[in-house]
Amino acid sequence: VALYLQQNPPTRRLKSRCDRKVEDPSPPQGETLMDSCSLDQRMIRKAEGAILNRTSRLVVVIERCTNDHNYSAILRTVEALGVQNVYIIAPQCIQSTLTGNGDEVGDVNGVELKRSSGPVVKKATESEIKDRAMHHLYARKATEWLTVTDFEDTKSCVDALRKDGYHIWATDLGQVATCLTEEELSSGAESNGGKLIPEKVAIVFGTEAVGCTTEMLNAADLRVYLPLRGFADSLNLSVATALVVHQLFVLDPTLVGAMSEDERKQLRQAWYAKLASQRLLTSSDKKRRSKLMTFIKGCEEIEKKKLAGARLDQEALVKLGKKEAKQAELEALVSTLAVNSQLAVKDLVDNPPAPITDMRRADEHRTCFVGRNTKASHGDAWADMPATANLHVTPMTTASFFRQRVPTANKSSDTK
Numbered sequence: 001v002a003l004y005l006q007q008n009p010p011t012r013r014l015k016s017r018c019d020r021k022v023e024d025p026s027p028p029q030g031e032t033l034m035d036s037c038s039l040d041q042r043m044i045r046k047a048e049g050a051i052l053n054r055t056s057r058l059v060v061v062i063e064r065c066t067n068d069h070n071y072s073a074i075l076r077t078v079e080a081l082g083v084q085n086v087y088i089i090a091p092q093c094i095q096s097t098l099t100g101n102g103d104e105v106g107d108v109n110g111v112e113l114k115r116s117s118g119p120v121v122k123k124a125t126e127s128e129i130k131d132r133a134m135h136h137l138y139a140r141k142a143t144e145w146l147t148v149t150d151f152e153d154t155k156s157c158v159d160a161l162r163k164d165g166y167h168i169w170a171t172d173l174g175q176v177a178t179c180l181t182e183e184e185l186s187s188g189a190e191s192n193g194g195k196l197i198p199e200k201v202a203i204v205f206g207t208e209a210v211g212c213t214t215e216m217l218n219a220a221d222l223r224v225y226l227p228l229r230g231f232a233d234s235l236n237l238s239v240a241t242a243l244v245v246h247q248l249f250v251l252d253p254t255l256v257g258a259m260s261e262d263e264r265k266q267l268r269q270a271w272y273a274k275l276a277s278q279r280l281l282t283s284s285d286k287k288r289r290s291k292l293m294t295f296i297k298g299c300e301e302i303e304k305k306k307l308a309g310a311r312l313d314q315e316a317l318v319k320l321g322k323k324e325a326k327q328a329e330l331e332a333l334v335s336t337l338a339v340n341s342q343l344a345v346k347d348l349v350d351n352p353p354a355p356i357t358d359m360r361r362a363d364e365h366r367t368c369f370v371g372r373n374t375k376a377s378h379g380d381a382w383a384d385m386p387a388t389a390n391l392h393v394t395p396m397t398t399a400s401f402f403r404q405r406v407p408t409a410n411k412s413s414d415t416k
Contacts, residue, residue: 032357037364041353043279043398044345047271049355050145053082054267057258058248059166059202063089063154063216065237066207073238074205079146081245082256084267087160087202089151144274158219167198170212170220171205171244173234177223180247188222197252203244208237268352272345277337279399280344280406285333292330299323344405363389 035046060078065071065088078086151157161168171177178184185196192198204220206212217223226244228235235243249255281289302316312320363386368375375388382388 033354034358034362035356035360035365036362039356041348041401042356043275044272044348045353045356046359047275048268048352049357049359050082051259051264051267051271052355053257054084054264055082055255055258056084056260056263057200058083058197058245058255059085059087059161059200060241060245061087061089061157061161061202061204062091062241063157063204063212064207065091065205066209067237070208070236070238074241075143075146075148077238077242078245081242081249083245084147084259084263086146086148087151087157088148089154089157091150145271154213154215154219158216161202164200166200166202167192167221168216168219169201169203169222169224170216171203171225171240172212172217172220172223173225174223177225179227180224180244180251181227182251185251195252195254197248197255201248203248205237205241205244265349268349272348273338273341276344276402276405277341279402280337280340289330289333292326292333295319295326296323296330299326340406344402 033045035042039045060074060083062071062074065074071091075086149160151160158168178188182196189196198221203224204212204216206216212220224244226235226240226247234240299320299322302312302320305316306312366386368387375382
């Protein structure tokens with residue numbers, strides 16, 4: 001996308017209205033292809049736009065973060081900025097501050113909210129628990145499009161980075177750190193082939209309280225900091241990560257889209273199939289999958305009680321007797337979905353469509369995810385805004401696109 005935009009600078013926007021027929025979605029010379037609910041193959045085009053903007057030259061490393069709220073914010077931010085690889089040292093379980101039996105986001109029955117340090121928040125409200133659950137959901141959705149690698153300790157992460165040829169830059173508030181400005185970094189540009197940023201660089205962020213460990217600081221090729229101008233000399237970890245990563249892209253725009261074609265193809269194979277799998281199942285199939293998963297989860301809870309020495313009643317024994325058959329049914333459903341997902345996108349992986357080159361959503365897709373009561377309480381202030389207008393969109397168009405391709409893909413496979 002970066003190269004495309006250099007060769008074809010945008011001069012005007014395409015209208016993004018549902019009633020606008022897009023006959024030739026490939027952008028003519030000098031135009032940007034915007035997202036539109038009438039755009040054919042729009043999700044594949046959007047994925048392709050993200051892939052062409054992805055970088056593997058820059059790795060974000062999070063060392064011993066202790067707050068899952070920051071985890072979710074960091075993952076969402078770096079994904080939005082176009083970083084593909086995130087390394088996490090001694091990761092805290094993303095669910096460690098939200099435990100219980102809730103099966104769906106928003107289901108707070110039997111759920112406990114914990115502090116990062118461990119204790120249960122006894123007076124946590126239902127709203128607070130739902131808010132934390134939403135942060136977990138954001139993190140889970142962000143990792144669908146990221147390559148996240150966990151390391152048990154700092155040394156193993158440093159060794160992996162050295163093996164792959166990455167320079168290590170550690171963020172540090174100490175007075176020996178180099179400021180992330182063109183003027184300050186230019187003195188080391190000669191060793192980087194004339195670039196302010198090395199060809200491959202890992203930017204490390206430490207824990208909220210004390211920053212990067214001494215081990216990481218000693219291993220770093222450079223200690224860096226973001227210029228601040230107020231009395232506050234530090235920022236929240238997720239905010240600091242966002243600003244520093246954005247600053248690196250500003251300092252070296254060639255980071256955008258810096259990824260080999262082999263890496264891109266791997267992402268296409270994974271992402272396109274994932275998009276298809278999210279849309280191929282019918283509503284009844286999704287309900288059946290959910291029921292099967294719930295049934296198996298219930299069986300696992302019964303087995304835990306049995307191992308603990310509890311006596312099982314007849315109903316529990318009957319349920320356990322059905323577990324194997326239910327597992328086989330679920331595995332068959334999942335296996336068929338995986339095969340059909342790959343078939344539906346096989347030719348698209350080899351011949352991707354023209355990418356969306358501006359990732360902003362069309363107004364019709366900007367619905368805000370807040371409750372009815374929240375919308376009502378802000379009714380006057382939020383009136384006539386795209387996010388609250390509930391503009392008409394033809395439902396299931398993307399799902400239909402993938403479902404229609406499965407029989408075609410099967411037929412093509414049979415003739416080979």
